[in-house]
């Protein structure tokens with residue numbers, strides 16, 4: 001059996017060990033240090049925001065965002081149904097109730113029309129959502145020129161979940177810079193990784209200061225341990241920040257490699273009857289985190305699952321698109337606006353190996369297998 005081809009494995013730059021060794025030599029192995037400062041500064045600059053706070057995961061960053069906005073029990077949070085569980089898990093951790101919204105056809109991100117419906121209906125129910133978590137799905141920005149005015153009119157703060165979209169942009173503006181707060185993930189499957197980690201982004205220094213305070217157990221300024229509120233142990237290690245720093249320095253190469261994957265899949269698979277690739281909206285420049293295809297069984301002759309199993313038999317990892325959150329057992333009783341679009345995407349959609357270290361030969365093999373599966 002040939003070596004397994006993974007969906008989106010880490011791709012080291014070669015500079016990680018040097019940064020880690022620096023931290024080890026200097027004894028800065030915990031929650032402060034030069035790498036943390038440099039990693040935050042480089043990320044803030046890349047995303048065009050004033051402040052970045054490095055934390056232990058993207059989920060922790062989202063949880064902090066909700067806490068900063070004072071969101072808690074009985075509050076509703078609007079979330080696209082097509083996303084990874086983390087987007088909603090943070091709301092649940094905060095004690096809030098997710099409300100799910102369908103996606104549009106242009107970029108598979110949250111549908112502004114459906115969002116408007118959800119907000120209007122909330123008004124009728126006497127319930128104004130306390131935040132929108134807008135996700136940039138698969139590395140492509142949501143339609144912020146439509147989403148931001150809707151949120152402004154309704155008085156609802158926008159949190160951008162850019163976990164999958166570092167390096168992408170919308171009308172020239174970087175992912176991670178939309179809304180009052182934004183988050184990134186440096187988990188192992190993302191476009192660059194810190195071996196695990198996340199970042200909270202904001203232009204508001206009060207949010208940044210408060211996030212740092214809450215992420216380090218909310219210690220009041222006093223020589224003894226004193227607490228006026230309860231925080232979290234969410235700070236990223238300086239060792240991991242060193243890994244993140246090394247990875248960030250090769251982000252543009254990683255985007256170029258993932259884009260090449262997408263283009264190759266589009267030029268080959270996209271030409272087959274019954275197969276289409278993820279649409280790219282004209283409003284932005286994705287980071288091409290994952291390359292996804294849709295399979296129309298009636299026209300292609302076989303379905304998503306048959307293709308996935310065929311690839312698996314060759315030791316190649318492909319995955320269905322995110323199972324919509326409104327279809328998850330844990331959210332069976334949760335409110336959803338629309339949902340048909342994402343249900344169809346889930347039924348037909350497959351994410352193909354998209355790593356930046358994928359070789360031309362590996363990609364050709366994947367394309368061949370799929371072409372022959374019908």
Ligand SMILES: *Cc1c(COP(=O)(O)O)cnc(C)c1O
Pocket residue numbers: 056057058059060083084086087135161163164184185186187197198
């Ligand atoms: C990966 C991801 C997260 C969470 O990131 P972690 O660092 O794994 O906690 C949040 N939202 C989306 C959309 C993601 O893909």
